[in-house]
Amino acid sequence: MKPDVDAARDALRGLFPETPLQLNEHLSARYQAEIYLKREDLSPVRSYKIRGAFNFFRKVLAQPEGPRSFVCASAGNHAQGFAFVCRHFGVEGVVFMPVTTPQQKIDKTRMFGGDFVKIRLIGDFFDQCYQAARDHAAETGALMVPPFDHADIIEGQATVAAEIVTQLGPGRTPDLVVLPVGGGGLAAGVTGYLEREVDAGRFLFCEPLGAASLKRSLENGGMVTLEQVDNFVDGAAVGRIGDLNFAALSRFSADQVMLLSENAVCVTMIDMLNVEGVVLEPAGALSLAALEAIGPEGLRGKTVVAVVSGGNFDFERLPDVKERAMRHAGLKKYFILRLAQRPGALRDFLNLLGPDDDIARFEYLKKSARNFGSILIGIETKVPENFLALAKAFDGAGLRYQDITDNEILANLII
Template sequence: MKTLETSGVDRAMASLRSLFEPTPLQLNLHLSALYNARIYLKREDLTPVRSYKVRGAFNFFSKVIGGGPSTKTFVCASAGNHAQGFAFACQHFGVKGMVFMPVTTPQQKIDKTRKFGGDFITIRLVGDIFDQCYKAAQDFVTETGGTMVPPFDHADIIEGQATVAAEIAAQLPEGETIDRLVMPVGGGGLSAGITGYFADALPASAFLFCEPEGAPSLKRALEAGHVVTLPKVDNFVDGAAVARIGEANFAALKRFSSDQVMLVPENAICGTIIDMLNVEGVVLEPAGALAIAALGLLPREAIAGQTIVLVVSGGNFDFERLPDVKERAMRYAGLKKYFILRLPQRPGALRDFLNLLGPDDDIARFEYLKKSARNFGSILIGIETTARENFTGLIQRFDENGLGFEDITENDILANLII
């Protein structure tokens, strides 16, 4: 079912060459060996703004401006990659742009957006959350007659993002066919564009969509048969944490089954970020790691021998987040756990506990939670180890020695309060 005119996408791709060369489609030897398959990465983290978002923004500007000078003021609301792509396009076309960002936006993202837009953009910090920021942008458009540049829900944005697929088609080695194409989903612009471009070339079953577990807007919409608004989202994967998929995007994607949408735990994404950084030296943002993380959740036998293309959507990673990402990755891998211990208030009790630790167990955190108890004291302890099975033996020794404990590693409420 054809949902996109490839000729328009090809023209958009040709226009993009005034900005940057095609991002590489790289055969990744590490992942290929790991999964016994041919794994290609489409490196959208290597665009000038380190994400694919510049493609849609550029195409939107091109269509509105039409090649001539413009006195329009363009407007966007974003705290991330869309703002940077928008700013880059403003400077390229020499037009004025107004960027609305939440007050809570990290300074690093504000600075990068200002760098890409230069004197052509103005940044306004409004509201504590995106919804407030977006409302302010809409009000500005109404009051001034400005032109809103949407992040994903527009035909020209979808067409621009589809240039990712056009480049993949041109870059795939001769004779190679794609068995599976894996792409992240936030608002749906990228996935609508890619699936539309390949509609006549690949069967519907070849596409695998991946969303953060805490923001399943496409999966819930496909299950319901219409667009739904999620009551809440986990914003950890900020580049794909969208509460409502775009109307135009869902129209292009509603032909797919909800079973083709894989929900990826946020902590699994953290493991992928750490692995790609340590092994490959590739810096990925959480949304950029989604497709690679999804691959790790598939049965190995189901993908062995296949040719698989993974869209790496972005690399705008704030390294201030690295300690948290590493922490979550270790917890997901089963290499770190947190316990609340109930130790008797007697001499030698702590020494007895330490003797229960194995040779590869290391105490990463130790904190008294309640010091005034007469007979017992409560302790928060974090333990790191080298293999997840080490915890099986450790917990068995806890039980055998009558040690009172509670594993709070996966207890989100307690973990958020005290870890």
């Protein structure tokens, strides 16, 4: 595998320079370790996906009788890498996207592809636009470019590892390599390239809690298709890992796959934005959220390489990310209160709040009884412990209330 990957890496230098492997002082101090970040968010399309797409095109176009028109289905990083490479090679491409794709992603794909790429919006869901892309390929003879489940795509993603080896320098190997997993192309490529340098037990894979296709497949001893997927971590929200990728990763233990809640990922995104000024998409923050879950106890004194897979973040999502981060950190809670319908009842309630408690939302829901009314209230505070004092104050006042912060059904309907 190595000679082919090294050749792919060298060919990539005609497209863009290697992405940096940076020692992050902030995280290194926090975890008392050497934390290196492989910054795939600094590629021309702000994700590693350009690598696999470039390698796929490079090999196909080297064939004298190969196709000269291409198609893909994607609403994210694969579409942008595909478009960039189409323009680089001067070939025609069509990108199928769901109608619901954010305009920012459509505009960036169009910008990268220029006159060489056409965008077609089909269906409300990915499966519909994927089928439309397949139909287009069948009708026109265009070649479908898969997002992750292809040997040439895997080989292209493996160039991440080839760069890491040279950037760390001779004789240096990481104690831990942390990799995000969606379809598995990046993880399959990196582990395959590093298998002689890094023991299998030194890899840690990260998946969103709502899209645990690799972990469930390893637990099952065979491929599993998830019935439901949480799409918040959209760059890794895959219901079924690639067949080739699972074959490459099946030698690892399910215990080496860490599941991270979508809200925990948000905490990492906000931290990196506020402290380091680094903009990460949810999938790009997975490996760093894993470091937080491990903590200094498990990282102290180690050399760690964490792959930051992408930074294509739509800032229209920032309020939702901040909301999720605060709830996960215990700094924001939502309550439904039952207050007496009498003058001064609201003032009495406000007097129960502490000096650092701030009302972020207040909404009268309905009159639940003749003498009582229900209120939805959101409260933010500075440290989680303040909510313990607030609960004691509520109880002492005989206030009837329900904490709905972690009730997903109510939170999605009301909040």
